[in-house]
Amino acid sequence: MKIKQQAIATRHPEEDIKERSLQLRVKAGHKLESEEEMTPRYREVLIQTMLIAADLELMTLPSYYGALCMAPTLDDKIAVAASIQDEMGHAQVMYRMLEDFGFDAQELIMERSPDAVKSFELIEQDVGDYITCVVMMALGDRAGYTTTRDLEANCSFGPYARSLRKVNFEERFHVAHGERWVKYFWQHSSHARQRVQAAVDLLFPMAASWFGTPDAMKKRTDQLTYNIRGLSNDELRQQWLNEVVPFCESVGIEIPAHFDRELGRYVLSYEEPIAWNEENKKWDFDTQITWPEKFAHWKKGGPIKRSGLERIQSERWGKELW
Numbered sequence: 001m002k003i004k005q006q007a008i009a010t011r012h013p014e015e016d017i018k019e020r021s022l023q024l025r026v027k028a029g030h031k032l033e034s035e036e037e038m039t040p041r042y043r044e045v046l047i048q049t050m051l052i053a054a055d056l057e058l059m060t061l062p063s064y065y066g067a068l069c070m071a072p073t074l075d076d077k078i079a080v081a082a083s084i085q086d087e088m089g090h091a092q093v094m095y096r097m098l099e100d101f102g103f104d105a106q107e108l109i110m111e112r113s114p115d116a117v118k119s120f121e122l123i124e125q126d127v128g129d130y131i132t133c134v135v136m137m138a139l140g141d142r143a144g145y146t147t148t149r150d151l152e153a154n155c156s157f158g159p160y161a162r163s164l165r166k167v168n169f170e171e172r173f174h175v176a177h178g179e180r181w182v183k184y185f186w187q188h189s190s191h192a193r194q195r196v197q198a199a200v201d202l203l204f205p206m207a208a209s210w211f212g213t214p215d216a217m218k219k220r221t222d223q224l225t226y227n228i229r230g231l232s233n234d235e236l237r238q239q240w241l242n243e244v245v246p247f248c249e250s251v252g253i254e255i256p257a258h259f260d261r262e263l264g265r266y267v268l269s270y271e272e273p274i275a276w277n278e279e280n281k282k283w284d285f286d287t288q289i290t291w292p293e294k295f296a297h298w299k300k301g302g303p304i305k306r307s308g309l310e311r312i313q314s315e316r317w318g319k320e321l322w
């Protein structure tokens with residue numbers, strides 16, 4: 001008993017001191033530059049964050065593939081192809097950085113089971129046409145850009161924060177491209193306008209879900225404790241709403257969000273989580289489900305998660321691209 005107590009007394013306080021001093025340093029704005037400065041827990045949380053971010057970039061490739069094939073003009077094809085190349089570049093930067101932590105990028109991209117890839121419902125959709133593609137850019141790339149801007153500004157791992165400068169420069173272009181063409185199609189014809197609205201009806205709730213569960217539900221706040229992220233889920237979602245709601249309102253698009261005068265901020269006009277109607281492929285804003293039901297819905301994966309990743313892994317890109 002005495003020996004056991006001694007062992008605990010000599011092991012844990014040291015770890016605690018290292019943990020506490022790391023947390024204090026990152027809270028004070030210190031940037032870590034190497035793995036040696038990390039505690040095991042910090043390293044784990046950082047790797048999880050970088051891996052999910054990398055997987056999200058990778059998943060955009062099959063998501064935009066349909067839009068690449070269906071782009072109406074050569075200019076549009078080039079614009080979609082450029083975005084896909086940007087996203088591959090973002091993924092490559094992140095997987096490359098994970099190699100410094102002992103991962104093999106080739107294995108992560110080409111050999112992992114699709115079930116092991118963690119992505120979000122929004123980009124597990126088949127963006128099958130150019131109108132849906134530009135709506136995705138205006139809403140979805142804007143959601144991703146909200147997350148990566150926070151990481152660039154706040155992430156306490158210096159090399160990762162700096163690598164996101166180029167990523168965010170390009171994401172800003174994707175969002176601007178999306179917004180420009182959403183406005184164009186809205187004015188183009190009543191048919192094009194209906195298609196923009198239909199794409200927004202589908203994608204808006206998925207983009208709002210990009211930031212995860214409400215803060216009140218979160219049990220682990222490690223990313224914030226370690227300053228790997230600077231903003232919470234609710235704060236990121238708010239920032240996204242502050243940007244997309246005025247844009248959509250200025251165009252005239254109907255969205256399930258509004259400015260709440262009492263609260264003094266933009267809010268969703270529905271109570272999360274809402275039901276997905278698989279039959280008519282629409283959100284049922286009036287039917288609330290439970291969070292476990294929502295988690296099960298997310299876990300199933302969207303329409304192109306498995307087939308899209310299998311397509312990447314079988315390298316059927318080049319020959320069938322055009």
Ligand SMILES: [Fe+2]
Pocket residue numbers: 057086087090144167171
């Ligand atoms: Fe990206």
Ligand SMILES: [Fe+2]
Pocket residue numbers: 087141144170171174
């Ligand atoms: Fe993007």
